[in-house]
Amino acid sequence: MAGMFIDVQVDDAVAQDRDLSKKLVDVCAVDIFAQSEDGALQIVDKNLDECVLCDLCIQAAPDGKVRVIKLYES
Amino acid sequence: MSILIRKDTPFIVQGITGREAVNLTRENLDYGAKIIGGVTPGRAGRDIYGVPVFDCVRDVVEKVGQPEGSVISVPPKFTVDAMIEALENDIKLIVVVTENIPRGEVAQAVELANLRGARIIGPNCLGIISPDEAKMGGVGGPAANTRQAYTKGPIGIMSRSGGMTTEIASTLTAAGMGQSTCVSIGGDAIVGTSYAELMPLFEADPETKAIAIYSEPGGRMEAELAEWVKEHNSRLPIVAFMAGRFMDEMKGMRFGHAGTIVEGKEDTTAEKIDRMEAAGISVAERIEEIPALLKKRLEEKGN
C-alpha cells in the first residue's frame, strides 16, 4: 500500500536480488526497505511518508528499477 | 570586511561524521568555507566531502596545519571535552552547535577560553555567516537557501535565536539591506559571547553601519548591551526586536531556549525594552519594522 505522499516501487528482478536488496536497506536512512528472512526485499509501508527524497535508492539500482513517486504531483 | 570570519578562515569540524555535522560540512563547503579537517575519534582515514577525518585535533594540526576555528557538533556529554581539546590546540574561534549542555560545563570552557585568549560562540547556536565570504555552522541551511536569505551589506546581526537570525536577514535582504556579519550567539543562559562582547568587533569593522538584534526574556544580556552602548558612545545605531512579550505574565515557566525564563523583574521584556530604549536602542514591535527603523536611524546619522 502506498503512503499518503510517497510511493516506492521496485521491479521484481530487484526485489529477488539479495545483494541489491541489502544495498537498498543500507542506503535508506528512514528504513523504507527491509529484507525478509529469505533475503527478498520488502517495502515498509508505514515508513513511506518519511522518505526524504534523497534518491540514494534510485542511484543504487539499475536505471528505472527503483522508482520513488511523489503522489502529490499526479 | 566582516567580523570573526573571512573567506579563507581555515577551520575544522569536531564530530564531523555525525548526522548534523555531515550536513553542515556540505553546506559550509558549498558556501565556500575552507574546512581543512574533521575530527571523530576512531574514524581517522575517512573523508567527508573531501575533508580528511582525524582522531583528534592534534593530528589535524600536525598533518594539515593550524586551524583558526572549529565548529563543534558532538553529543552533549562530549562537548566540554571537545571545547577543551580545541582550546588546548590553540584554536581561537570555537562555534558550539550542540545544545543541552549544563551551564557549569560551558562556564568551565569559557574560563579556559579567556585564559587562552580564545572566543567561544554558543553553545546552542547556528554559527556565524559573513555573506558572500564564508559561514561556520548551520546558519542559513543549504547554500542555495543561504544565498536567498543573506546578502552582503552594512548591517550586523546578533541573535539569541538561530532561526530568527535567518528570518531577520531575509527581511533585510528583501528590503535591499545586506549584512556584514550575522552571529547566532546561542540561546542558553550562559553563552561564550554576548551582544556586548561582540560590539567592539562590529564597532571596529568599517563595513558595518548598523546593528539588528533579536532578543527575548531572561538573562541580563540586553541590560549589558545597553550599558555598553552608553559607556562607549557607540557609533552604531541598533534596532532590537523583542519576542516573548507574553512571558512577562508567566513567571517561572520556561519557553523557547534554555535561557528564556522570567524569574525576576529584570527578566521581563518590559524591563528590557525600557533599558534598551533609555540607551538609544530602537525597539521594533514586529520583524518587518526593522528595515525602516534602521533606515531612519542611519539617515539621522547622515549615512
Next chain:
Amino acid sequence: MRFYEYESKALFAKHSLPMGERAVVKTKEEARAAAEKIGGPVVVKSQVLSGGRMKAGAVQFADTPDEAAEKFEHVLPIVVNGEKARSILIESKSKLVQEYFVSVTWDGRRKLPVLLFSDMGGIDIEEVAESHPEHLSRTHFSTFLPLTPRLAKEAVGKTGVTGNDLNRLTPIVFELAKLFLEYDLTLAEINPIGKLENGRFIVLDGHVDMEAEARGKHAGLLKELGIGDDETRQARPPTPFELEGARLNAVDHRGVAGNVVEFDGDLGLIIGAGGGSLTLFDAVRNHGGKPANYCEIGGNPSVGKVCNLTKLILSKPGVQKIAVMMNVVSNTRVDMVARGVIKGCIEAGKDPGEVITIFRIPGSWEEEGFKILAKHGVEFCDRSVSMYEAAGRAVAKLKAS
C-alpha cells in the same frame, strides 16, 4: 528544576550540613508522631515549590504534638500561588539569636558562579542589597580552579563577621558552594542560617534548583530523592495534554515537536522554532487570537512526530482550527512539516484545507512543500508574508468561521 524544601534538606544532609531534627508527613497521625519524637516546639511547613508560603499562612508553629496535628490539618489544604501542598515538613523549632543568608547562583554576564552572603538573613535579600549593601557580599569563583574554604571565609568576612562566628559559618558556606558545582545546580540557597544560643549554626530553610540539562548526569541522586522523570518542576505541574506532548516527542529521536504548553484558547498552534515560537505566539495574541497551546518544532522532526502533534492539538476540546507557522527554516524541511500536519488532519478525520488556517513556513524544500499544500487545498504563503501578517490571517480566518 526546583527541589522541594525537604528534598533540598535531604541533599544538605548527605553533605552533613547541620539541621534540626525533621520528618516529612502526609497524615495527621504522622504529624503528631513526628512532633512527639522530635520533642519540644516544632515548625509545621507546607511543601510547595512556589515562594510566599509564609504570607499564605502555610508555615505554622506548635508547642505540643496535639497542636502539631492540629496545625497539620490547618496547613495542608492551604493553596499557595495556586499550588497544593505535596506534603508537610515537621521540624524542631530552634531559638535563634541571629539569621544569615547565603546563596550561590550563576552570573550570566561574568559567566561565573557567584556566592552571595549576608549577615542580615531571613528577610528579602533584594531589600538588604538596596538599603544595606555593606551587609551583602558578592564573591565570584572559578569553575575549575581548586575550590577551597578561603572563598567562604572571604565572603563571610566581607560583611564584618569575625571570631568564632566566622570560623563556624565558613564550612557551611563552603559546603554549599561545593554542592552547587558538584550537582550542576542553578541555585543553592540557605535562608536563613540561624545562630543558636549556644553559638552553633543550623540550616533553617533551603532552596535548590538543578539544571534540567543535568538531570541525566545526576539520575542517581534524583532517584535517591524520589524525584520522578515525569516531574517537570516548572511554575505549575504539567497538564495531561502537556505530558502527552512530551511523550509523543520522545517516541523517536528525529527533531523536536514538543515543549507543548496548554492554554485555554481555540486556535491550535504548530509553531517553531525556539525564537520563532515566541514571536508567533506574541503575534497571534496581538491580533486578538486565543492560542490553545504553545509548542516548538525544529531540528527537522519526522513526519510521524509532526503528525502526532497535530492530532494531539486537534483532539483538545475547543480547538476549532490550527495555524502552522515558523520563521524561515534552514534545517527543518518545509515539505516534511507539510506532510506531517496534513497527515495529522486527515487521520483526525478533518479536511486539511478546512482546519489549517494558514501554513507559513518558508525555507528549505519550500517548492516541494508548497506542491503538497496546494494539492490538499491548504492556504500557504512564502517569506514575502511576514510572521506577524500570517498570524493575523490565521486569527481572522478563525473569527470568520
